Amino acid sequence: MKAGRLKQILLLTDGCSNHGEDPIAVAALARNQGVTVNVIGVLDDRQNEKPQGLEEVESIAEAGGGVSQIVYQKSLSQTVQMVTRQAMTQTIQGVVNKELQEILGEGKSIEELPPATRSEVVEVVEDLGEACELEVLVLVDTSASMHHKLPTVKEALYDLSLSLNARTGSNQFSIYTFPDVKNTIRRVIKWTPELGEINGVFSKLSSGGYTPTGPALKEALYAFTEKPLFRGIQDGEDPYEETGF
Amino acid sequence: MKKQDFKLFPGTYLQGKWNGHKYKVIQKLGAGACGTVYLCQTFQGEKVALKVGNDSSRMMLEVNMLKKFSKVQGVKLGPAFVDVDDWKATSLKVFPFYVMEYIEGVPLSNFLRGKGKEWIGICTIQLLTDLEHLHKAGFVFGDLKTDNLLMSNSQVRWIDVGGVTAIGRAIKEYTEFYDRGYWGFGSRKAEPSYDLFAVTMIMLEMVHPNKFEKGAHPRRTLAAKLASSNDLKPYHSLIAGVWKGKFQSASEMKQALSYIVMKRAKGTPVSRKQMKAQKHSSEWGELLALSAVAGVFWGFSIFSFWI
Known part of the structure; x- marks a missing residue:
């Protein structure tokens, strides 16, 4: 197997969507288009109870074939990179499982292989995770309650780029925020291989009490398809696009 | 998860x-x-x-x-x-x-409790010796931390090799406190120097058992923590050197450390100075007592003269 390209949307939010279409449906659509959706719910460090509506976080990621986690601000950095890497492994494993089923028949997955064979397969999965190309579109909720968490978010994104750029495979990142009055989401960083200095990224903050998570996710998905590097999503339904031919 | x-x-x-x-x-x-x-x-x-x-x-x-x-x-x-x-x-x-x-032993932190500070150097040398072998085989340990170390028969042993990564790849597992990326001291690429940074953090942890966070200026925080410990004084320049990327392999760092440890074993300048200081203070005491006695006599003689 050649190293391919993985596409992910990483949604950072702290509340429930209350505007527009259902984010869970949009996430399912994204998955269908070969884009994995990961969601991180960011809690205040002083918050002791999980606020209502954050169950949505898990449902969106599940529908989007990704990973979700609800965390306190202080562990955001480590969580962001962990969730991203875990989702990568999950996607690659999914593809490997599909191939295994073709070879070994229905119902066979990595977990069901005898240890000796499993040992070789997991090495292959790991090699692919190290070498594959990765595109991450970060979608940050900048509604009022998120404002004071944005410095931590910025730090976590820098940290994410630090982790991923240690890989052999190449990376592309872009950052969007929502809500935006005109276009639902606003691009603050266009596709770049590194999130080095992202000062002032969240300077223009949106206000207002609405959280259009669904429409924002959909716009993010469109943003993915508009990417010039990207070769048409129509035939790219496989979450794992092979490159290099 | x-x-x-x-x-x-x-x-x-x-x-x-x-x-x-x-x-x-x-x-x-x-x-x-x-x-x-x-x-x-x-x-x-x-x-x-x-x-x-x-x-x-x-x-x-x-x-x-x-x-x-x-x-x-x-x-x-x-x-x-x-x-x-x-x-x-x-x-x-x-x-x-x-x-x-099953490796029987005690966690490193428990082992060091109540032990003399010379164990800091010795444990670190042991750790570097094992890293030397691992690096030579083309791997770095990755998630090096006290939780992953046991003292078994006065020898450091690793109990979790889940973070071991081939050199040149991305570190797959790390713990922020020991991670040089977290402190702003370099990448998360698996290089021998990545482990060496973690070793210095283990040394810091030996003298600051309650770990600390990076704060607004991570590098300054580290420098202050290093400076505040007397027990780490001999290793000050070694640790600062690792942070600056002076050492590319466990062997180099081990050599530098062994030099310090051996020198300290023979070393006397510090203690001689202390002895001198002690001598000084006792001389002062004698002088004070003498002058007090003399004063009493003097007062006594004046008193008797009056009479």
């Missing part, structure tokens, strides 16, 4: 689905990121450590590392590998597990 939905009680028997080996649970030893480790007994009565978890792929990667590093060039690095299998807990639930050598 997923919660484990089982608990193994002492006395429970666990049998592998593929190899059929049976293990009797004696007690829980600890819980890690992807599983729980139990002290178990084999059919032959041998004590072993058994890790059972959920994530079969991750467990298998650990097994692969364990097999590779139980022995490198004849040197024992991690625990020896014993067995890998799946445990059918119920008809529906299967948990992957693996078995390794």
Whole structure:
């Protein structure tokens, strides 16, 4: 197997969507288009109870074939990179499982292989995770309650780029925020291989009490398809696009 | 990340689905990121450590590392590998597990409690010796931290090799406190220098057992923590050197450290100075007492003169 390209949307939010279409449906659509959706719910460090509506976080990621986690601000950095890497492994494993089923028949997955064979397969999965190309579109909720968490978010994104750029495979990142009055989401960083200095990224903050998570996710998905590097999503339904031919 | 939905009680028997080996649970030893480790007994009565978890792929990667590093060039690095299998807990639930050598020992932090500060240097040299072998084999340890170290017969041993990564790849597991990326001291690429940074953090932890956070200026925080410890004084320039990237291999750092440790063993300048200071203060005391006696006599003679 050649190293391919993985596409992910990483949604950072702290509340429930209350505007527009259902984010869970949009996430399912994204998955269908070969884009994995990961969601991180960011809690205040002083918050002791999980606020209502954050169950949505898990449902969106599940529908989007990704990973979700609800965390306190202080562990955001480590969580962001962990969730991203875990989702990568999950996607690659999914593809490997599909191939295994073709070879070994229905119902066979990595977990069901005898240890000796499993040992070789997991090495292959790991090699692919190290070498594959990765595109991450970060979608940050900048509604009022998120404002004071944005410095931590910025730090976590820098940290994410630090982790991923240690890989052999190449990376592309872009950052969007929502809500935006005109276009639902606003691009603050266009596709770049590194999130080095992202000062002032969240300077223009949106206000207002609405959280259009669904429409924002959909716009993010469109943003993915508009990417010039990207070769048409129509035939790219496989979450794992092979490159290099 | 997923919660484990089982608990193994002492006395429970666990049998592998593929190899059929049976293990009797004696007690829980600890819980890690992807599983729980139990002290178990084999059919032959041998004590072993058994890790059972959920994530079969991750467990298998650990097994692969364990097999590779139980022995490198004849040197024992991690625990020896014993067995890998799946445990059918119920008809529906299967948990992957693996078995390794049980290393009896105490956590490094407990070991150092109440010990003289000379152990800082000695433990670090031991650690660097093992890293030397690992690096030569083309790997870095990755998630190097006190939780992953045991003192067994006055010798540092690694108990978790899950973070071991081939040189040149991305570090797959790390803990922020020991991670140079977190402190702004470099990348998360698996290079020998990545481990060396973690070694300096272990040294810092030996004198600041309550770890600290990076704050607004990570590098300044570290420098202040280093400067505030008297016990680390001899290693000050060594540690600062590692942070500056002065050492590219465990051997280089070990050499520099050995030089300091050996010098200190012979060294006397500090203590001689102390002795001198002590002498000074006692002389002062004598002088004071003498002048007091003289004063009393003088007063006495004046008094008698008046009379």
